[in-house]
Amino acid sequence: MDFDDLRSEIAGLDQQLVDILNQRAELSVAIGKSKKKAEKVALELATNGSAATSSIYIPEQEKSVYNRVKSLNNGPISDNSLYSIYREIMSASISLQDKVQVAFLGPIGTFCHQAAKKKFGDSVSFVPYSNITDVFEAVETSKIGYGVVPIENSIFGSVPMTLDSFNSIKISKSTIILSEIYLPLQQTLLSNSELKKITKIYSHPMAFGQCQPWLKNNLPDVQCVEVNSTALGAQISSLEPFSAAIANSMCSSLYNINILEQNISTRSDNTTRFLVISRSQQLLQPKNADKVSIIFTLNNTKSNSIQNTLQLFDEFKFTIISINSRPAGSCFEAGTDNTSNWSYTYFIDALISQQNSSESVNLLIDGLQKYCTFVKLLGLYFNEN
Ligand SMILES: O=C(O)C(=O)C[C@]1(C(=O)O)C=C[C@@H](O)C=C1
Numbered sequence: 001m002d003f004d005d006l007r008s009e010i011a012g013l014d015q016q017l018v019d020i021l022n023q024r025a026e027l028s029v030a031i032g033k034s035k036k037k038a039e040k041v042a043l044e045l046a047t048n049g050s051a052a053t054s055s056i057y058i059p060e061q062e063k064s065v066y067n068r069v070k071s072l073n074n075g076p077i078s079d080n081s082l083y084s085i086y087r088e089i090m091s092a093s094i095s096l097q098d099k100v101q102v103a104f105l106g107p108i109g110t111f112c113h114q115a116a117k118k119k120f121g122d123s124v125s126f127v128p129y130s131n132i133t134d135v136f137e138a139v140e141t142s143k144i145g146y147g148v149v150p151i152e153n154s155i156f157g158s159v160p161m162t163l164d165s166f167n168s169i170k171i172s173k174s175t176i177i178l179s180e181i182y183l184p185l186q187q188t189l190l191s192n193s194e195l196k197k198i199t200k201i202y203s204h205p206m207a208f209g210q211c212q213p214w215l216k217n218n219l220p221d222v223q224c225v226e227v228n229s230t231a232l233g234a235q236i237s238s239l240e241p242f243s244a245a246i247a248n249s250m251c252s253s254l255y256n257i258n259i260l261e262q263n264i265s266t267r268s269d270n271t272t273r274f275l276v277i278s279r280s281q282q283l284l285q286p287k288n289a290d291k292v293s294i295i296f297t298l299n300n301t302k303s304n305s306i307q308n309t310l311q312l313f314d315e316f317k318f319t320i321i322s323i324n325s326r327p328a329g330s331c332f333e334a335g336t337d338n339t340s341n342w343s344y345t346y347f348i349d350a351l352i353s354q355q356n357s358s359e360s361v362n363l364l365i366d367g368l369q370k371y372c373t374f375v376k377l378l379g380l381y382f383n384e385n
Pocket residue numbers: 028031032056057058059061062065089090093094097
């Protein structure tokens with residue numbers, strides 16, 4: 001076959017592909033209508049007037065689509081390429097079912113924006129918010145269906161603002177975790193000045209934390225100015241002579257600012273974990289979820305409560321993979337909480353194994369109530385690591 005024959009064969013297949021994609025999309029629209037009907041019924045049944053929402057994006061179903069497609073793949077297309085193609089097919093699919101909006105820490109060009117696109121594809125709308133608590137509030141008040149927030153970085157650790165937002169009844173009473181995203185990232189020094197003329201650097205505190213040795217060795221005397229996001233830093237610096245920003249290299253073209261130095265993070269495998277959050281009166285319980293996030297505040301009057309709670313995880317066969325703690329009183333609820341100084345809220349992520357019974361999450365939560373003044377199951381989802 002010559003060149004033209006091969007191209008005309010591709011054209012024929014493209015026609016079939018487009019037809020098949022549209023047939024798939026029509027089925028998805030039908031699923032969307034059923035979801036809306038079910039949601040309406042749930043809303044009518046709900047005594048408090050608000051029912052489960054956020055039923056358009058279904059991580060469990062997406063996982064089964066990805067697994068099925070992978071198992072059907074005989075090459076030569078790689079599984080990763082097929083994954084990206086299906087990400088966009090399902091992105092188009094959910095956007096036909098409803099107007100899907102995803103809140104992220106803006107402005108455009110943040111790593112959070114990149115993580116949101118990695119999960120939701122290009123067919124949904126992304127809405128920037130100027131800080132993490134605003135993303136939570138938009139989701140909690142149902143202004144927007146989904147939010148993406150950073151939770152921890154492999155070099156600099158947890159993101160306090162996200163933990164504190166989960167710890168606030170006001171900000172996240174009905175907010176749950178639907179899924180997680182691991183985003184490998186490279187911090188870049190951006191500036192329209194020469195390196196030796198820089199006197200000020202703008203960035204998010206988490207990004208400064210990921211680049212400490214580089215900054216100490218290369219720009220030890222510059223002023224580091226913390227701003228709400230890396231992309232905001234790039235935006236500000238692009239307009240200010242003798243300043244720089246630490247941000248995603250994508251900000252270079254977005255904000256007209258030069259790349260001075262690539263990869264300034266302390267480790268080349270620098271990765272941030274993000275969470276997809278949504279509002280729901282009921283926790284979604286995907287059948288094969290293998291990760292659980294729980295938040296609890298200990299009752300300080302009971303001795304040994306930390307040991308006792310950790311023992312419960314062991315008893316019910318959960319493997320704890322991370323523990324974070326923050327002061328128990330929510331820093332977002334001035335004067336309204338009655339927690340004492342030096343009491344703590346704990347955030348635990350644990351793996352669920354085959355050994356866990358289907359009841360074990362509920363048993364664990366019941367067990368925790370004995371030692372805690374507050375317990376909430378934040379999410380049951382799939383471990384993407
Ligand atoms: O099965 C569903 O619930 C669908 O809405 C269909 C579909 C898909 O296109 O395969 C779309 C979006 C969901 O997140 C999962 C799957």
